[in-house]
Amino acid sequence: MNNLELIKNALPYLLEGTLVTIQLTFWSLLIGIVVGLPIAFAQVYGNKILQGVVAVYERLARSIPLLVMLLLLNYGLPMLGLRIPIFRAAVIGIGLRSAAYQSQIYRGAIQSVGGSQMKAARSLGMSKMKAFFYIIAPQAIRIAIPPVANESAIVLKDTSLAFTIGVVELLRQGEYFIATSNEPMVIYLTIAAIYFILTTIVNGGLSLFEKKYQIPGIGIEGGHSDAY
Amino acid sequence: MPTKHLLRIEDLHHSFENEEVLKGISLALDKGETKVIVGPSGTGKSTILNNIIRLVPPTKGKIYLEDTEITSAKNINEIRQQIGFVFQDFGLFNHLTAKGNVMIGLTKVKKMNKKEAEELALFELERVGLENYADSYPSQLSGGQKQRVGIARALAMQPKLILFDEPTSALDPELTGEVLKVMRNLAEEGMTMLVVTHEMGFARSVADELIFMEGGNIVEQGDPEKLFTNPDHKRTKEFLFQLTDLYGEGEN
Numbered sequence: 001m002n003n004l005e006l007i008k009n010a011l012p013y014l015l016e017g018t019l020v021t022i023q024l025t026f027w028s029l030l031i032g033i034v035v036g037l038p039i040a041f042a043q044v045y046g047n048k049i050l051q052g053v054v055a056v057y058e059r060l061a062r063s064i065p066l067l068v069m070l071l072l073l074n075y076g077l078p079m080l081g082l083r084i085p086i087f088r089a090a091v092i093g094i095g096l097r098s099a100a101y102q103s104q105i106y107r108g109a110i111q112s113v114g115g116s117q118m119k120a121a122r123s124l125g126m127s128k129m130k131a132f133f134y135i136i137a138p139q140a141i142r143i144a145i146p147p148v149a150n151e152s153a154i155v156l157k158d159t160s161l162a163f164t165i166g167v168v169e170l171l172r173q174g175e176y177f178i179a180t181s182n183e184p185m186v187i188y189l190t191i192a193a194i195y196f197i198l199t200t201i202v203n204g205g206l207s208l209f210e211k212k213y214q215i216p217g218i219g220i221e222g223g224h225s226d227a228y
Numbered sequence: 229m230p231t232k233h234l235l236r237i238e239d240l241h242h243s244f245e246n247e248e249v250l251k252g253i254s255l256a257l258d259k260g261e262t263k264v265i266v267g268p269s270g271t272g273k274s275t276i277l278n279n280i281i282r283l284v285p286p287t288k289g290k291i292y293l294e295d296t297e298i299t300s301a302k303n304i305n306e307i308r309q310q311i312g313f314v315f316q317d318f319g320l321f322n323h324l325t326a327k328g329n330v331m332i333g334l335t336k337v338k339k340m341n342k343k344e345a346e347e348l349a350l351f352e353l354e355r356v357g358l359e360n361y362a363d364s365y366p367s368q369l370s371g372g373q374k375q376r377v378g379i380a381r382a383l384a385m386q387p388k389l390i391l392f393d394e395p396t397s398a399l400d401p402e403l404t405g406e407v408l409k410v411m412r413n414l415a416e417e418g419m420t421m422l423v424v425t426h427e428m429g430f431a432r433s434v435a436d437e438l439i440f441m442e443g444g445n446i447v448e449q450g451d452p453e454k455l456f457t458n459p460d461h462k463r464t465k466e467f468l469f470q471l472t473d474l475y476g477e478g479e480n
Contacts, residue, residue, distance in 0.1 A: 113322075119283055120319030120378075124333035124385060125309035134336055139323045215323050217367020 003186050010177045010187055017173030018194055024090055024159040024169060029152055031095025036102030043107045054103070061100035067161055069093045074165040090162035098155050105147045109140040142210070142218050149206035153199040160195075170194060233292070234259045234420055235280070235389060240289035242275050249275050251444035253289070257389065257422055262415040264423045264431040264452070267441035268467065273424040274316075277391040280422075281308050293388065309337060312382030312390035316397050318374040320366040326353060326377045327362040330384045338385070352380040356410045372403030376410055389420035396427055428468065432456055440464045 042050045073089040113136050121131035163171040174191045178184050235257040242250040249272040265273045278284035280291055282304055291299045298307045321329050330349035334340040353362055356376040382390050396404040408430050415434050431438055438452035448464045459465045
C-alpha cells in the first residue's frame with residue numbers, strides 16, 4: 001500500500017475524529033467564555049472577597065497541568081462516587097483551564113480601555129451599565145480578539161490530551177489506524193496536517209473579523225500576532 | 229434655600245484616606261460668569277470639580293445647581309447631563325470618530341434621534357474649528373484637537389455650565405493656544421465656566437474672578453487684576469508673581 005492510498009484509507013476515520021476534536025474545542029471554549037467572563041468582571045468590578053475567590057481559582061487552574069486535571073476528573077472523582085462521561089470530563093477539564101486564561105484576556109482588555117473613558121462616559125450622564133456597554137465593551141472586544149484567537153488555537157491543540165482518558169478524537173482515531181497499518185510516520189503527519197489546517201482556519205477567521213472591525217488606534221496596529 | 233446663583237458650593241470638605249484635601253470651600257458662580265481656580269499642585273482644585281458632578285463624592289458640604297441640592301440628589305445622571313466636564317487627559321472614546329464622540333451622549337443619554345444628533349455634533353465641531361475632522365478617530369488627532377473634541381462633546385449636551393479640569397496641562401505650548409482660544413470664545417459668548425488651570429495669562433485676561441487656593445483652602449478670591457498686581461495675601465503674591473516671572477504675563 002503506498003502512502004497516498006494509506007492516507008486515503010485513513011481519512012474517513014481521521015475525519016470522524018476531527019469532528020470530535022472540533023466538538024471538544026467548541027464546548028471547551030464555550031465553557032471558557034461562560035466562566036471566564038464573569039471571572040473577569042469579578043476581578044475588575046467585584047469587591048475584595050469576590051476578587052480573592054476568583055484569584056484562588058485562577059491560580060489553581062493555571063498551575064495544575066491539564067493532563068493531571070483530566071486524570072483527576074476521570075480516575076479521581078469516581079473514587080468519590082462521581083463518575084463523569086469521558087467526553088464531558090474532557091470538556092470540563094479543558095474548559096475550566098481555558099476559563100482561567102480567558103478571564104485574564106478579558107480582564108486585561110477591559111482594564112486597558114482605561115478609567116478616564118469610564119469617567120468621561122459617567123460625566124455625560126451614562127449609567128455604569130451604559131458606559132460599559134457603549135464605551136468599554138466595543139473597545140475591549142477588539143483588543144481581546146488576537147489573544148482569543150491564540151487561546152482558541154491552544155485549546156484546539158490541547159484537546160488531543162483527551163485521548164489519554166479515552167475520548168475517541170482525532171489523535172485516538174489515528175492510534176487505532178496505526179495499530180492496524182503500522183505506519184506511524186504517515187498517520188501522525190496527516191494528523192499534524194489536520195491540526196495545522198484547523199488552527200489556520202480558526203486564526204484566519206478571527207483575523208478577518210478583526211480586520212473588518214479595525215479602528216485606528218485600537219488594538220495592536222498592523223494586524224494581529226499569528227501565534228499558533 | 230432658593231438662590232439666584234447658578235452654582236453654589238457651601239463648606240465643601242473632602243478627604244482621601246485620612247488626608248483632608250478640601251477644608252471647607254465655599255464659592256458661587258452666576259450665569260455667564262467665568263471663574264478660574266489657580267494654586268499649587270495637590271491643593272484640591274481638581275477635587276472640587278470632581279465633587280461637583282460626584283465623580284468623586286464629597287465627604288461633607290453642600291452643592292447647589294440653581295435650586296437643587298445635588299450632593300445628595302438621587303438622579304445624579306440627570307444632573308451630570310446639565311454640567312459639562314472637560315478632562316485633563318481628554319477622556320475621548322477611542323472607538324468613535326470625533327463626530328461619534330460628540331453624538332453618543334446625545335443619542336444614548338438624551339435619546340435624541342440620530343439625524344438631529346449628527347447635525348448638532350457637526351455644529352459643535354465647527355464651533356471649535358474641527359468641522360474638517362468629524363470623521364477622524366482620536367488616534368488621528370493632535371492633543372489640541374482632541375481637547376477641542378472634548379469641549380465640543382461637553383457643549384453638545386447644552387449644559388448650564390462647564391467645568392474645565394486643567395484642560396491644557398497635557399498639551400505642549402503650541403497646542404495650548406488653540407484650546408485657550410476656544411475657551412476664550414466660549415467665555416465671551418456667555419458660557420458659564422469654572423476652570424482649573426495653570427495658564428496665568430488666560431486666568432488674568434478671561435476670568436471674571438480669580439480664586440487662589442492652597443492647602444485645601446481658598447486663600448484669596450477676587451478681581452484677577454487686583455490679585456495679580458496688589459493682592460491682600462503675601463502667599464497669593466508669591467505664587468502669582470513666581471509664575472508670572474517664569475512664564476511672562478501674556479497668553480500664548
